[in-house]
Amino acid sequence: MPVKTVKGTRDIFYPDIEKWKFFEEKAREILKTYNFKEIITPIFEYTEVFARGIGEDTDIVHKEMYTFKDRKGRSITLRPENTASVVRAYLEHKMYAEGGIKRLFYIGPMFRYERPQKGRYRQFFQLGVEVFGSKNPFIDAETIELVINILEKVGLKGLSVNINSLGCEKCRPVYRENLQKFLKGIKEKLCEDCKRRIDTNPLRVLDCKVPSCKEALKDAPNIQQSLCEDCKEHQAKVFHYLETMGVKYEVEPNLVRGLDYYTRTVFEVVSDNLGSQNAILGGGRYDNLVKEFGGPDTPAFGWALGIDRLVLLLEDKNFDFANKTIYIVPAGNSIDYCFQTAKILRENGLASEVMADSKSLKKALNSVNKQRGRFVLIAGESEREKGIVIFKDMENKTQREIKLENIAKELKDEIDK
């Protein structure tokens, strides 16, 4: 094999692409009903956008980015996520100047240099939303309800919503310090990674999966009990709205996200059927990021969903992609007549394929069978002379003649039946 896909990347095509499109169309439809507008940002940005946006000390920035120099020596990075880009765009185009709440969504490929495994690729696709300009807890709840709605509409089950609060710039530093103090006390019981994290990112220790660490953390200070009054009230309202919206959730005090910009609400949706890469989507509130980018103080909320993982869950669903293509079969020297027929169908929005290479009627029908085709038009020499085609329904094993001028109307009726 002389050339092949780069490690961690893959081609997505029929029939898998059908699930992909199904999800995308459904999601777009629903997003529209919540008044979200699409934004397409560049696949690559100056490295600084991600370094500042995601946080210099995160694993993503530290060791997972595709970074390279362009021909003028500028440092460029393939986007590892899209929130930083959208924030950059929000500021670059001064969207805040319009006032009100801005609701944006994006869909497209992201890139991270990681060892591939089930549900994890180096090029993967995300659908995400960002809401700018409101610190109202209703936004947290409604934006979570939006994605739960999407998941339900595409028929996913067996998912759970975990939620937590990371506090704000007032109460988080206090908690962080208390946690650090606690961690130093049990340092000897922690794994090597966690020992390092005590200084770099103590909250991440809470999320460690090493059993001995979990055990040692049993009596760790709980962030839920360290929240300030404002954060407590915010969270209580988020919970209240979620309940009135009918969204079920679990409070998970150890839920910490891997990106530095989150404040207050963080959440994720996990599946039991994805192996170890079980997070299908995650997100939360980031009230300080826009300001840190040098913009006006603008609260925001967002989430990102892994489409590759979602499609993996769609695998077992029974998709009924009926083949509605009309296969037009020549007989004798009648390819011109076939094309003439196809043209009429296509002008009327019907899909058709001229079986130009078939060497006999028998082979053509055989070939249609293999493609799971149902509708056939035989447009041979004798049909041309009579100005008709023979319509054949392979499933019902019936056939009849149709005048050429009536085919669009009659076939539409047949297909809609």
Place this chain on the structure above:
RNA sequence: GUGAGCGUAGCUCAAUCGGAUAGAGCACCAGACUGUGGCUCUGGGGGUUGGGGGUUCAAUUCCCCUCGCUCACCCCA
């Protein structure tokens, strides 16, 4: 970055203790069947056994290196 398992035809898999021209099913092509499908029968094409090196009279089989895939750690969507 770390660990484990696996790489044989387009796909799923065989090949005895290291032994002869690497097989089968499905798929594909052709014929039986020259304007009416799924079946059946007959025949056919298709392989650098992932790549490289080593041991051996002999390697798909054993050893080393390398590449790839898969899963897990890590991280995250």
